[in-house]
Amino acid sequence: MKASRGNLLMLALVLIFLLGPFLVVFLSAFSSGETLAFPPPGYSWRWIGFVFTVAAFQSSFVVSLGVAVIATLLSLLLGIPVAYALSRYRVPGAELIRTALTTPLIIPGIVVGLGLLRYFITLYNVPVYTGLIVGHTALLIPYAVRVVSASLGNLRVDIEDAAYTLGATRLQVFGRVVLPNIRGAVISASILAFITSFNQVPVSLFLTGPGVSTLPIQMLSYMEYTFDPSIAALSTVLVVFTMLIVLGAERLLGITRYV
Amino acid sequence: MLATRPNPRSWLLLAPALLFVLAFFLAPVTALLLESFKVDGVWGLGQFTRFFQDELNREVYVRTLRIATAATVLSAVVCYPAAQAIVRLPGKYRGLMTAIIILPLMVNPIARTYAWLVLLGRTGMVNDVITGLGLSQEPLRLLYTEGAVFIGLLQLMMPLMLTSLVSALENLPGDVQSAARSLGANAWQVFWRVTLPLTREGLVVGGTLVFTGCVTAYVTAALLGGPRVLLLETLLYQKVNVGSDYVAASVIAVVLLVTTLLANQLLRVIGRARGQA
Numbered sequence: 274m275k276a277s278r279g280n281l282l283m284l285a286l287v288l289i290f291l292l293g294p295f296l297v298v299f300l301s302a303f304s305s306g307e308t309l310a311f312p313p314p315g316y317s318w319r320w321i322g323f324v325f326t327v328a329a330f331q332s333s334f335v336v337s338l339g340v341a342v343i344a345t346l347l348s349l350l351l352g353i354p355v356a357y358a359l360s361r362y363r364v365p366g367a368e369l370i371r372t373a374l375t376t377p378l379i380i381p382g383i384v385v386g387l388g389l390l391r392y393f394i395t396l397y398n399v400p401v402y403t404g405l406i407v408g409h410t411a412l413l414i415p416y417a418v419r420v421v422s423a424s425l426g427n428l429r430v431d432i433e434d435a436a437y438t439l440g441a442t443r444l445q446v447f448g449r450v451v452l453p454n455i456r457g458a459v460i461s462a463s464i465l466a467f468i469t470s471f472n473q474v475p476v477s478l479f480l481t482g483p484g485v486s487t488l489p490i491q492m493l494s495y496m497e498y499t500f501d502p503s504i505a506a507l508s509t510v511l512v513v514f515t516m517l518i519v520l521g522a523e524r525l526l527g528i529t530r531y532v
Numbered sequence: 533m534l535a536t537r538p539n540p541r542s543w544l545l546l547a548p549a550l551l552f553v554l555a556f557f558l559a560p561v562t563a564l565l566l567e568s569f570k571v572d573g574v575w576g577l578g579q580f581t582r583f584f585q586d587e588l589n590r591e592v593y594v595r596t597l598r599i600a601t602a603a604t605v606l607s608a609v610v611c612y613p614a615a616q617a618i619v620r621l622p623g624k625y626r627g628l629m630t631a632i633i634i635l636p637l638m639v640n641p642i643a644r645t646y647a648w649l650v651l652l653g654r655t656g657m658v659n660d661v662i663t664g665l666g667l668s669q670e671p672l673r674l675l676y677t678e679g680a681v682f683i684g685l686l687q688l689m690m691p692l693m694l695t696s697l698v699s700a701l702e703n704l705p706g707d708v709q710s711a712a713r714s715l716g717a718n719a720w721q722v723f724w725r726v727t728l729p730l731t732r733e734g735l736v737v738g739g740t741l742v743f744t745g746c747v748t749a750y751v752t753a754a755l756l757g758g759p760r761v762l763l764l765e766t767l768l769y770q771k772v773n774v775g776s777d778y779v780a781a782s783v784i785a786v787v788l789l790v791t792t793l794l795a796n797q798l799l800r801v802i803g804r805a806r807g808q809a
Binding site: 281293361362363385411468472475479 | 553
């Protein structure tokens with residue numbers, strides 16, 4: 274059946290509604306004006322260049338990057354064993370474990386942040402950086418478990434049994450047989466986790482402190498006082514940054530698939 | 533063999549993640565939520581009645597529900613035809629289209645909401661058009677209104693509905709729609725009697741994601757609603773940062789959680805009910 278004209282028209286409208294705003298941000302980013310106006314009075318690279326020189330953006334970018342990388346690695350280290358255990362062994366209470374580990378997806382991020390602030394960070398005087406990593410890691414574990422579980426479900430257990438029969442140890446089986454087969458899922462989970470952490474606002478809202486802020490939180494506080502095109506410029510830079518990561522990983526996946 | 537054997541070693545694999553989530557997530561969140569069930573050290577629901585007695589709080593709650601419901605319904609209405617169009621596109625375009633829809637989900641919510649600040653501001657394009665056409669002498673206040681928050685959330689959450697419906701429609705068995713057509717059903721009947729019942733699971737998933745997303749989206753509510761048009765999330769933030777009222781914050785947290793859980797349950801029930809009809 275071919276798509277009807279009415280349906281195609283609706284699709285076009287939806288695409289304009291979803292993507293049009295990005296065009297507005299892109300064009301504003303290259304404005305030559307002092308204040309934010311659309312359409313811009315002229316075009317230049319000045320604001321794109323400017324955002325790289327703002328110290329608060331530089332330092333918060335480093336924090337965001339650090340938190341995202343560490344939280345992603347931690348969530349994979351904690352999540353992959355769970356996915357493996359749940360798919361390969363009969364675990365009593367497996368459903369309960371699954372539910373417990375997916376609660377971070379159900380609880381609103383702002384509640385998570387406030388809970389951590391009140392009952393962990395202030396209580397034990399935890400440094401801001403650690404608090405952010407801990408909060409983000411809890412949030413990312415469900416992604417790691419879910420994506421890797423799906424991939425393990427498709428992997429036949431026979432090949433692991435075969436490796437055991439041939440004398441491989443548990444670690445060897447995991448490292449040489451299981452891991453290469455779920456590599457795609459592990460990469461997908463890492464990208465998903467990284468981006469979720471890097472763009473995270475609600476969880477970080479109460480967890481940033483004096484001097485240590487993540488980039489999205491820094492952007493929000495910058496917007497409270499200044500209304501110039503720099504946030505549009507920074508948004509554009511970030512869109513390009515995320516696209517490079519996603520495309521790069523896609524490329525990496527595409528290559529490994531054929532190796 | 534491997535799969536069916538209960539193995540004590542499996543706990544070694546499970547324990548680190550479970551302990552982590554328990555210590556750094558479940559425990560602090562539970563402690564926070566429990567705060568709202570105490571009045572002067574005694575267990576009770578007094579904080580909730582006090583919260584809902586305040587007219588401002590009630591207003592915020594009803595507004596949050598209203599915006600989230602409207603966004604869920606409208607995105608479903610708009611996305612069904614759009615998703616149908618995507619599924620019927622030739623193969624190569626379909627992949628591209630899916631990528632285009634998913635991409636916004638990977639982008640920072642601030643970047644995704646920012647355009648509306650530009651468009652809806654006093655000197656923004658929408659106001660230029662309105663005053664240009666002579667519809668109003670003065671620029672209108674479009675930002676920090678319920679409409680602005682609604683538009684922003686709709687744009688933010690629509691990809692979730694669209695992707696859910698696309699995958700539901702892709703899984704539609706073979707040519708049921710053409711079959712219904714050739715047996716004399718009109719387009720509306722095909723949708724109502726065949727497509728909708730067979731894709732309602734996708735609709736429930738999409739609806740759950742959109743509704744929950746709207747109720748818990750902080751950035752859009754903060755940027756487009758400001759302190760004038762508060763939603764539950766922004767109210768919670770304000771209670772903590774402006775008033776240091778942690779009890780109220782904890783009450784809002786419980787209200788947020790219960791609301792999303794109830795909405796998810798309700799959507800699931802509606803999904804099932806339509807199936808039996």
